[in-house]
Amino acid sequence: MFLQIEFESDIPIYQQIKNQIIRGIALGELKLGEDLPSVRQLASDIGINFHTVNKVYNQLKQEGWVVIHRKSGVMINPDLNVYNNKQYIESLDELLKFTTAEAYLRGVTKEKFIELIEENYNKYF
């Protein structure tokens, strides 16, 4: 897979994997219905314990990103519909409060910030 883990990061390994899988879906690098490696395979590839991957897959399942069939394995949810529940919007709103505040004080203009957003969104289709 395309996963790139930074072991020295302050972001937990399981979170890095979740982030990159979700971004992989948005970028189209992971197609809906596509199989993911088995928990043991991915753990082996990355060089981590399989429980960590198992935790990732279960959380992704819980949030609707993947479906798990016992023994056919894990695949990106072919009927992906994780659309914005009010709870998600609230958490996004909360995150942007503090992210924009710090960015502003660090001299990142509104225009520059929006440019960063557009650069990202333009990669999603």
Next chain:
Amino acid sequence: MFLQIEFESDIPIYQQIKNQIIRGIALGELKLGEDLPSVRQLASDIGINFHTVNKVYNQLKQEGWVVIHRKSGVMINPDLNVYNNKQYIESLDELLKFTTAEAYLRGVTKEKFIELIEENYNKYF
């Protein structure tokens, strides 16, 4: 102060305090040069241990948000200049990668996302 801590949150208390102080500066609720409560006073107000507040103040000092004079106390840095070092831009960029990806997949359009950014930025002066 205006701090509102959620003890059940998955965001650590010290991080919540940092977030709200930085946002307080951006909103103008905290003026440059303004005194902050002493570590013991703020801890008492919130109902937490003073070491937690001490940790916050030291990190804020480390990052340039406040200055600490032994015994005059802690104040918002009157010469605030935390402007964007390359390291910060990189971390912001990394954060936006995953934030925009999930937002996109959850049905938050680029226009809606930008609207959220503008709502926040318009509060800063």
Next chain:
DNA sequence: ATATCTGTTATATATTATATATAACAGATA
């Protein structure tokens, strides 16, 4: 049938992050 692959569960351990609890110190100030 047997071996091998899946996810799953159980148990145990190690490390780090977060938060608290007490105590004491040194400098400044009233």
Next chain:
DNA sequence: TATCTGTTATATATAATATATAACAGATAT
């Protein structure tokens, strides 16, 4: 002298993160 600052030291508790072994049940290929 008493009281306020930030600071430091030590100890403890809890939770989050990650690993290590082992075993189980269902599916599949040989």
